[in-house]
Amino acid sequence: MSPRKLGTITIGQAPRADITPILDAALPPALPRQHVGLLDGLDRDAIAHRFGPRPGHPVLVSRLLDGGSVTVDKERAEAVIQERVTQLEDEGCTTILLLCTGRFDQLTTRAAALIEPERILAPSLPALAAGRQVGILVPLAEQIASEGEKWRALERRPIFAAASPYDGDEAPLVAAARSLRDRGAELLMTDCMGFCERHREVAREASGLPVVIANAVIAKLVAEIV
Template sequence: MAEVKKLGTVTIGQAPRPDVTPILERHLGDRVELLQVGVLDGMTKQEIAASLSPGPEHYVLTSRLANGDAVVMAREKIAPVLQQKIDWLEELGCRQILVLCTGVFDGLTTKKARLLEPDVLLAPIVAAMVRGMRFGVLVPLVEQEEALAEKWRHCGLDPFIAAASPYDFREKQALAACMELKGQADIVLLDCMGYTEAMRAFVARHTGLPVILSNALMAKVISEMI
């Protein structure tokens, strides 16, 4: 019988992630035991707002709490806690650790485990897939648009970006984003690990375009590594 390997996952919200976990399990099957931790585990929404809220100078991130509520944080404030969670998963025996965020983090490290960062792995893959096409990107927050556009410009792309949150889903906002993308893109990336297959179907239906789901692509990449 094949050995079941441990895959540690770190969400920048609270674990477990019922939105992302089924997508990972579909592609990884029973070869992997998922150990899930979250940067915000044990914190209340009020505590998060008081200590982790972004200012105008911060790189803005969003995620979800265990009860499904959306929260907004500063990357610079959560980065030290994220590193602590990575260290803990490595101590638990995880030899591969997945960060459940497509945002850009600098300086995350492990001792021996392989750190799987969507920003590092997915960006060059997606860039190769969409080269020569009009590239549309859906992000959760308007406040993230410029930072994430810069990420893709580093890959040689000039994306058209629209915003609609997977955590605080509003159909009117999502439809407006789809209409923007429909006129400006040939293919769309859902650039957040919180988007689901249902959201992919929604965007595909209302734009008529092929849609790349970040967490599904990440799960497929990881499945080839395990």
């Protein structure tokens, strides 16, 4: 059996100062890990040239090393995600974790286990919700249409609100959490790996509802299989 090694891929730039500590707290300390990003080594002009959003096309939002956020075209990003998957497998990673909750249909590996959070969260949420009305927090309003279909297994159609985890202003998150509560949500789910424990506390205090943080769930589950 090959030595175990975890690779992670962020849509932004690696390492992710917001997510890596959550993984480190859950994973075995001795487990080798390697972090890469789609936008590593690129400045904003290069990012805009290669991955700039196109009108009417799905987008993803992620974090740069300077702490700022960036929005990229999802279809253009997917091809580079596959390149990073292949790179990590070539460098000995036996498990590869995508640090993104977006839905992708074309990613493959030769032998490494590829973990796409969407494929875990989407079928798990109905069981966690147990019939309750779910409110979904997304970073960008335009993602409500492009990413909303993945939650179709829920008994009740989810309701959505947008608030970015990357802008440092908690007021939009407070407003979004309260809006979801006032519209009938009984449980909140974050549809972005950038939402962390601080965001859980803000949203929970604002709404009085339980809040499921995507990266916390994934970190705990990955720790069970690496």
